[in-house]
Amino acid sequence: MNILYDERVDGELPRADKAILLAELRQRIPDLKLLHSAEDLRPYECDGLSAYRTTPMLVALPERLEQVATLLKVCHAQKIPVVPRGAGTGLSGGALPLEQGVLLVMAKFNRILEINPQGRFARVQPGVRNLAISQAAAPHELYYAPDPSSQIACSIGGNVAENAGGVHCLKYGLTVHNLLKVEILTVEGERLTLGSDALDSPGFDLLALFTGSEGMLGVVTEVTVKLLPKPQVAKVLLAAFDSVEKAGAAVADIIAAGIVPGGLEMMDNLSIRAAEDFIHAGYPVDAEAILLCELDGVEADVHDDCERVRHVLEKAGATEVRLARDEVERAKFWAGRKNAFPAVGRISPDYYCMDGTIPKRQLPAVLRGIKDFSDEYGLRVANVFHAGDGNMHPLILFDANAPGELERAEELGAKILELCVAVGGSITGEHGVGREKINSMCVQFNADELTVFHAVKAAFDPSGLLNPGKNIPTLHRCAEFGGMHVHAGKLPFPELERF
Amino acid sequence: MNILYDERVDGELPRADKAILLAELRQRIPDLKLLHSAEDLRPYECDGLSAYRTTPMLVALPERLEQVATLLKVCHAQKIPVVPRGAGTGLSGGALPLEQGVLLVMAKFNRILEINPQGRFARVQPGVRNLAISQAAAPHELYYAPDPSSQIACSIGGNVAENAGGVHCLKYGLTVHNLLKVEILTVEGERLTLGSDALDSPGFDLLALFTGSEGMLGVVTEVTVKLLPKPQVAKVLLAAFDSVEKAGAAVADIIAAGIVPGGLEMMDNLSIRAAEDFIHAGYPVDAEAILLCELDGVEADVHDDCERVRHVLEKAGATEVRLARDEVERAKFWAGRKNAFPAVGRISPDYYCMDGTIPKRQLPAVLRGIKDFSDEYGLRVANVFHAGDGNMHPLILFDANAPGELERAEELGAKILELCVAVGGSITGEHGVGREKINSMCVQFNADELTVFHAVKAAFDPSGLLNPGKNIPTLHRCAEFGGMHVHAGKLPFPELERF
Numbered sequence: 001m002n003i004l005y006d007e008r009v010d011g012e013l014p015r016a017d018k019a020i021l022l023a024e025l026r027q028r029i030p031d032l033k034l035l036h037s038a039e040d041l042r043p044y045e046c047d048g049l050s051a052y053r054t055t056p057m058l059v060a061l062p063e064r065l066e067q068v069a070t071l072l073k074v075c076h077a078q079k080i081p082v083v084p085r086g087a088g089t090g091l092s093g094g095a096l097p098l099e100q101g102v103l104l105v106m107a108k109f110n111r112i113l114e115i116n117p118q119g120r121f122a123r124v125q126p127g128v129r130n131l132a133i134s135q136a137a138a139p140h141e142l143y144y145a146p147d148p149s150s151q152i153a154c155s156i157g158g159n160v161a162e163n164a165g166g167v168h169c170l171k172y173g174l175t176v177h178n179l180l181k182v183e184i185l186t187v188e189g190e191r192l193t194l195g196s197d198a199l200d201s202p203g204f205d206l207l208a209l210f211t212g213s214e215g216m217l218g219v220v221t222e223v224t225v226k227l228l229p230k231p232q233v234a235k236v237l238l239a240a241f242d243s244v245e246k247a248g249a250a251v252a253d254i255i256a257a258g259i260v261p262g263g264l265e266m267m268d269n270l271s272i273r274a275a276e277d278f279i280h281a282g283y284p285v286d287a288e289a290i291l292l293c294e295l296d297g298v299e300a301d302v303h304d305d306c307e308r309v310r311h312v313l314e315k316a317g318a319t320e321v322r323l324a325r326d327e328v329e330r331a332k333f334w335a336g337r338k339n340a341f342p343a344v345g346r347i348s349p350d351y352y353c354m355d356g357t358i359p360k361r362q363l364p365a366v367l368r369g370i371k372d373f374s375d376e377y378g379l380r381v382a383n384v385f386h387a388g389d390g391n392m393h394p395l396i397l398f399d400a401n402a403p404g405e406l407e408r409a410e411e412l413g414a415k416i417l418e419l420c421v422a423v424g425g426s427i428t429g430e431h432g433v434g435r436e437k438i439n440s441m442c443v444q445f446n447a448d449e450l451t452v453f454h455a456v457k458a459a460f461d462p463s464g465l466l467n468p469g470k471n472i473p474t475l476h477r478c479a480e481f482g483g484m485h486v487h488a489g490k491l492p493f494p495e496l497e498r499f
Numbered sequence: 500m501n502i503l504y505d506e507r508v509d510g511e512l513p514r515a516d517k518a519i520l521l522a523e524l525r526q527r528i529p530d531l532k533l534l535h536s537a538e539d540l541r542p543y544e545c546d547g548l549s550a551y552r553t554t555p556m557l558v559a560l561p562e563r564l565e566q567v568a569t570l571l572k573v574c575h576a577q578k579i580p581v582v583p584r585g586a587g588t589g590l591s592g593g594a595l596p597l598e599q600g601v602l603l604v605m606a607k608f609n610r611i612l613e614i615n616p617q618g619r620f621a622r623v624q625p626g627v628r629n630l631a632i633s634q635a636a637a638p639h640e641l642y643y644a645p646d647p648s649s650q651i652a653c654s655i656g657g658n659v660a661e662n663a664g665g666v667h668c669l670k671y672g673l674t675v676h677n678l679l680k681v682e683i684l685t686v687e688g689e690r691l692t693l694g695s696d697a698l699d700s701p702g703f704d705l706l707a708l709f710t711g712s713e714g715m716l717g718v719v720t721e722v723t724v725k726l727l728p729k730p731q732v733a734k735v736l737l738a739a740f741d742s743v744e745k746a747g748a749a750v751a752d753i754i755a756a757g758i759v760p761g762g763l764e765m766m767d768n769l770s771i772r773a774a775e776d777f778i779h780a781g782y783p784v785d786a787e788a789i790l791l792c793e794l795d796g797v798e799a800d801v802h803d804d805c806e807r808v809r810h811v812l813e814k815a816g817a818t819e820v821r822l823a824r825d826e827v828e829r830a831k832f833w834a835g836r837k838n839a840f841p842a843v844g845r846i847s848p849d850y851y852c853m854d855g856t857i858p859k860r861q862l863p864a865v866l867r868g869i870k871d872f873s874d875e876y877g878l879r880v881a882n883v884f885h886a887g888d889g890n891m892h893p894l895i896l897f898d899a900n901a902p903g904e905l906e907r908a909e910e911l912g913a914k915i916l917e918l919c920v921a922v923g924g925s926i927t928g929e930h931g932v933g934r935e936k937i938n939s940m941c942v943q944f945n946a947d948e949l950t951v952f953h954a955v956k957a958a959f960d961p962s963g964l965l966n967p968g969k970n971i972p973t974l975h976r977c978a979e980f981g982g983m984h985v986h987a988g989k990l991p992f993p994e995l996e997r998f
Contacts, residue, residue: 118751118860163699174699176707177676190947197923198856198889200662200673202932202943203952203971204716208675208707217703229757252617258728258797298757298807301800308797357697361617390697424696433701444701448689452959453702459954472702 017078018057021102024074025060032067035059044103047085048150049093051352051406052435056083056097063108065185065221072189072219075102081465082187084215086126086158089150091353092434094162094214094470101468104219106157112136113222119197120227121180126157126220130164133225142227145172148430149338157220163212165430167263167337170388171296174430176211178226184210184218187461192218209456214432215467217460231296234262235306236330239318240287244268244383247289248363250316251387254293255360257312259305262296264388270347271340271384271395278343281336282329284320291318291387292333340384341395348380348397352409356420357429360390369419370394377412379405391429392420418443433471441471442478450475516577517556520601523573524559531566534558543602546584547649548592550851550905551934555582555596562607564684564720571688571718574601580964581686583714585625585657588649590852591933593661593713593969600967603718605656611635612721618696619726620679625656625719629663632724641726644671647929648837656719662711664929666762666836669887670795673929675710677725683709683717686960691717708955713931714966716959730795733761734805735829738817739786743767743882746788747862749815750886753792754859756811758804761795763887769846770839770883770894777842780835781828783819790817790886791832839883840894847879847896851908855919856928859889868918869893876911878904890928891919917942932970940970941977949974 018036025032035041036058045053057080062068075082081101088095088105097103109125112132116122117140122133130151134143147166148154154164160182163175172178181195195207210217241247247266254264267275268289276283283290291313295305306323313321324330336343344351358366367383374381380397394416398409417427417440427433427440445453453472457464473481517535524531534540535557544552556579561567574581580600587594587604596602608624611631615621616639621632629650633642646665647653653663659681662674671677680694694706709716740746746765753763766774767788775782782789790812794804805822812820823829835842843850857865866882873880879896893915897908916926916939926932926939944952952971956963972980 119858163704165699176704192947192951196925197858198919198925198928200664200711200856200890200928201925202927202936202940203948204712204955205662205675205707205710206951206955208704209955211704212699213703229755232757256728258731298803300803304797304799357699359618359696391699420697426695426697426700428701429697429699437701441701448691449702452691452705455958456703456705456708456955459958460951 021058021074021078021080024078025071028074029067029070032071033061033063035061044085044088044097044105047088047090047093047095049091049096049434049436052093052096054097054099056103057100059103059105061105061108068104068219068221069185069189069191071102071104072185072187076188076463076465079463079465081468083467084161084219086155086161087129087153089154090158090162090432090434091355092428092432092436094432094434094467096435096470098468106219107155109157109221115140117142121197121224122227123222123224124156126160126223127155130154130156130159137227141230143230144225145178145228146175149341156223156225160211160220160223161213161215162432163430165386165389165391167265167334167386169430170264170386171260171262172228176208179207179211179223180226181224182207182210182220183222185221186218187463187466191221195224197224212432214434214471216457216471217466231262232298233302234294234296234330235302236324236333237293237295237306237309237313238283238322238324238333239291239293239313240284240320241289241291241317242287242319244289244367245364246317247291248367248387250291250313250318251363252360253312253316254309255388257308259295259309261309261388262294263292264294264386265292265337266290266383266385266387267337267340268383270380270382271344274343274347274382275336275340278346279332279336279339281332283336287319292337337384344382344395344397349399349401350397350406351382352396352398352413353431354392354394354396354413354416355428355431356394356417356425357389357391358420358423358425362423362425363387363390366392366419366423370416373412373415377408379409379412386429389429390425414440435470438470438473438477439481441473442481447475447478450478520557520573520577520579523577524570527573528566528569531570532560532562534560543584543587543596543604546587546589546592546594548590548595548933548935551592551595553596553598555602556599558602558604560604560607567603567718567720568684568688568690570601570603571684571686575687575962575964578962578964580967582966583660583718585654585660586628586652588653589657589661589933590854590930591927591935593931593933593966595934595969597967605718606654608656608720614639616641620696620723621726622721622723623655625659625722626654629653629655629658636726640729642729643724644677644727645674648840655722655724659710659719659722660712660714661931662929664885664888664890666764666833666885668929669763669885670759670761671727675707678706678710678722679725680723681706681709681719682721684720685717686962686965690720696723711931713933713970715956715970716965730761731797732801733793733795733829734801735823735832736792736794736805736808736812737782737821737823737832738790738792738812739783739819740788740790740816741786741818743788743866744863745816746790747866747886749790749812749817750862751859752811752815753808754887756807758794758808760808760887761793762791763793763885764791764836765789765882765884765886766836766839767882769879769881770843773842773846773881774835774839777845778831778835778838780831782835786818791836836883843881843894843896848898848900849896849905851895851897851912852930853891853893853895853912853915854927854930855891855893855916855924857889857891857919857922857924861922861924862886862889865891865918865922869915872911872914876907878908878911880911885928888928889924913939934969937969937972937976938980940972941980946974946977949977
């Protein structure tokens with residue numbers, strides 16, 4: 001069994017010889033843009049998770065495939081770890097650099113290579129922004145469905161690496177469900193094609209395996225995504241509730257009625273107030289919770305479904321149900337939701353965004369649990385999330401300058417994730433594990449399961465040089481952390497063992 | 500790199516000592532049912548692909564998890580290959596036994612462990628029949644969506660191993676899209692859980708990797724599937740066309756209109772006549788092609804969609820469009836389609852069923868290509884398939900007793916698969932690679948890609964003892980076969996290189 005490189009030993013390694021690396025890169029790839037001064041490196045010391053920062057040894061900004069392939073070959077020969085990075089919007093520190101490593105920034109690969117309306121696909125370079133794909137497909141009345149809140153900035157290569165989600169994943173699936181084919185370079189600089197242009201590909205499903213692998217199995221160099229016809233019409237209902245539990249139950253009722261909304265989101269009072277102050281979306285600020293339910297498709301169907309959903313919501317005890325009267329109001333309803341994170345940032349010096357996923361039926365229980373933890377730790381928690389998917393985003397509000405608050409926030413966050421695992425869920429829905437949740441993986445998986453992850457990693461990257469220290473913890477780390485107990489039957493919440 | 504066991508060397512291996520194996524199994528698992536007489540072994544010498552037959556050394560019929568785990572440990576220690584088998588209905592020889600191996604039959608694991616209507620899932624043992632899950636869920640108005648034509652007989656464990664499809668996969672996805680969690684035993688008899696009860700699972704997506712791995716990565720011991728609410732109503736339209744190309748174009752038009760039918764199937768004249776003679780489904784026997792388009796959902800939506808599809812079909816040149824007037828006629832329309840394979844079996848002594856998948860826009864071109872090959876080889880080909888998915892099932896009619904016909908049929912089949920790959924498709928959609936299409940994998944993949952498959956196989960099964968000789972060809976085999984050229988740019992159909 002290959003032992004994965006653990007970033008904790010980064011400092012103890014014999015220092016990589018930066019001068020030798022630079023010399024060879026300059027000789028073999030003279031036109032490759034490299035950054036190595038302290039000043040130039042600073043902007044790259046973190047991604048969207050700013051709580052963790054490391055200055056990379058070197059930043060490479062290639063523009064051509066051959067440059068990337070040669071860079072990988074040189075690093076592999078010199079045993080230098082490589083951390084791939086897209087737009088750097090990730091929220092779990094998946095692109096956190098290594099002091100002894102090269103940060104491989106793929107942002108310059110930003111060309112749309114093909115929009116094929118007959119075949120309903122787009123072939124793009126990995127640095128293309130998520131939203132840019134839909135914009136390029138718009139003249140053909142097509143779009144790319146997964147829409148992370150960062151879609152204006154995040155890149156499709158990063159979306160593949162993190163298996164990104166978004167508001168519309170309930171109906172249209174995660175990134176993995178919207179891909180046809182991905183071209184990658186292995187750690188040794190070899191090209192591989194995963195997937196095909198058809199429905200299914202024989203052999204093992206390496207495309208699904210690669211999606212969400214967080215830069216540990218290869219570097220994305222080209223992505224072919226599925227395009228969908230734009231829905232003729234989309235309408236949004238806003239429902240207010242006087243309790244979070246009632247709103248949670250209404251989510252279950254809508255799904256149980258056989259309706260598949262385009263999006264089904266929940267916000268609690270703290271999030272509602274923060275978003276309303278910031279965006280003026282027209283939210284009812286006295287409600288304990290609101291649901292936003294989008295229905296899309298052809299006109300007649302959407303009209304009927306709106307009536308059915310309204311009926312379900314009223315029966316579930318909604319104190320108010322409001323249909324966005326036009327596109328302007330619909331856009332406002334969504335703007336409030338999509339800007340909820342920055343809105344919460346305005347009411348607290350710092351916040352810590354969690355990303356647990358739970359079976360939907362556990363929603364009321366987990367919301368109650370979060371409330372209890374919040375009281376116990378004396379920190380406010382705002383809940384704004386993809387309710388229809390069971391993908392929660394509790395935002396823990398804290399002040400990093402107040403002594404001990406960061407630690408309390410982290411502890412509270414870990415408690416929430418443990419609760420998610422205990423009710424049969426997982427520690428991440430769409431933000432990835434990255435550096436942030438590496439210890440929580442010890443709670444989610446046992447030693448046998450982690451061993452298989454390591455073996456799969458070694459199948460692609462026997463050297464362990466691609467993005468080490470992220471996503472899959474070493475057994476050593478887990479032993480120190482004292483985790484890996486859930487599957488062995490010792491649940492942290494024994495009262496939840498049967499649910 | 501681990502060298503995979505190749506079944507061609509089966510005969511050359513030092514003979515496994517059957518007596519020693521039997522003695523150890525009897526001592527360690529006294530209550531395990533074992534078959535080893537020539538007479539008892541005969542029923543197991545093939546699966547649904549009867550063209551290939553091998554008598555296994557031994558058949559094991561365990562009933563408890565511990566028996567399977569111990570069996571695997573004993574075989575692993577004695578270096579004896581193990582071929583897992585579900586109901587034996589597979590069409591690509593994935594469960595073809597080995598002369599020197601144990602056939603591990605999981606049919607006795609046939610208990611439904613849990614139907615959970617709140618959580619919308621069913622937890623079942625691997626030997627449970629596909630249709631039995633929907634039957635058990637029916638009192639809750641739920642069902643399991645993937646519906647292979649063999650659903651009355653095939654088992655869910657086999658469905659997972661083959662990533663089985665069916666008529667309704669267009670709307671509801673393949674097996675992989677309808678799974679939450681799979682429990683497996685590794686080749687060394689260790690238990691692993693893949694997936695979780697929530698939307699997504701962190702780490703690498705081993706559940707997707709395992710699904711469709713054809714018994715090469717582990718033995719399925721428990722499956723948790725998603726259940727869906729039964730559609731309120733389902734209606735079927737039958738449209739007749741005077742050319743296969745027009746029917747193919749109509750398929751594209753329906754999808755382009757943004758409609759997602761529950762099923763969208765095509766049959767050509769030869770299939771129509773065969774099915775009509777057998778089932779009396781009421782098909783128009785003079786049509787060159789028919790489409791069956793099922794629309795399901797809530798009453799009002801289905802009504803509207805039926806009108807829209809009728810309009811599209813008429814515009815596409817349908818000579819007749821007929822709505823099944825009631826459930827009886829709807830069932831008859833589907834019975835004709837689902838029995839098309841046995842129906843073709845009545846008009847030809849033998850047939851050879853292909854399973855190529857192509858990008859939908861290539862449908863007319865590939866249908867023309869099949870027609871040309873059919874003329875060239877002097878063998879009739881019936882086309883009946885999942886048109887909406889681009890998943891084709893050409894049935895090559897031949898007479899195994901006529902000298903040379905089997906060989907001609909195989910050659911014609913290989914030509915069709917090469918054409919599928921050349922237009923950007925793949926050699927299998929839902930039947931798997933198994934033993935049958937092992938050589939075609941050399942056409943689909945290059946040496947680098949196969950090397951990754953082998954590395955992934957080795958991550959789970961370094962010994963190479965699980966179902967050797969299926970699914971992933973050795974590089975040696977491909978070198979002999981002279982394949983592995985498509986990705987290197989040397990397409991067998993250069994005129995199709997850009998499409």
